[in-house]
Amino acid sequence: DADVTQTPRNRITKTGKRIMLECSQTKGHDRMYWYRQDPGLGLRLIYYSFDVKDINKGEISDGYSVSRQAQAKFSLSLESAIPNQTALYFCATSDPRAGAYEQYFGPGTRLTVT
């Protein structure tokens, strides 16, 4: 969905490096999410944000941090990357105000930690 963009699309980094993944949306949604996808495990929630001042941990937040710079921007950081953080990372948005709880996903960032 072009309304949710992620940068970079692919990244290879070394163990111990700090890395930031960025997400921007033009849908005007207040809620934003970060998930990781691992083969055979589906998607798991890392962090979510109701608005700029409300950020919450998800199922697997250890080793990650986030920043909601504006309604449209939500960044995910790995302070010191490790190999088991190699995964496909997705950003998503939703707008429950209209009773629509479905989430809209970006194209993903494929991260490899060597």
Place this chain on the structure above:
Amino acid sequence: AQSVAQPEDQVNVAEGNPLTVKCTYSVSGNPYLFWYVQYPNRGLQFLLKYITGDNLVKGSYGFEAEFNKSQTSFHLKKPSALVSDSALYFCAVRDHRESGGGADGLTFGKGTHLIIQP
């Protein structure tokens, strides 16, 4: 805690035949249920949802799903499969509580590879 089970890692169907991809769920409150499709090297695309109302919901690309509360299931169906339907399908649930609280975000199943054979 909420959970989703997709019991089949892979489903093989001949083109033109009906298809079913199974999903069962577990929540404490009211289930909001979703199906997503993922094509190779792409993000997830929303197909359909059940929030309330009719148990049979229709979505994109001719897909439909039936909510069955007694069996806690939300199976995805299509009357006539196309080769282009081949993809990875995810069922997801949100545990909706009228009183609020609890975590936001969706809980996903592990995914089912749907392969449509010409």
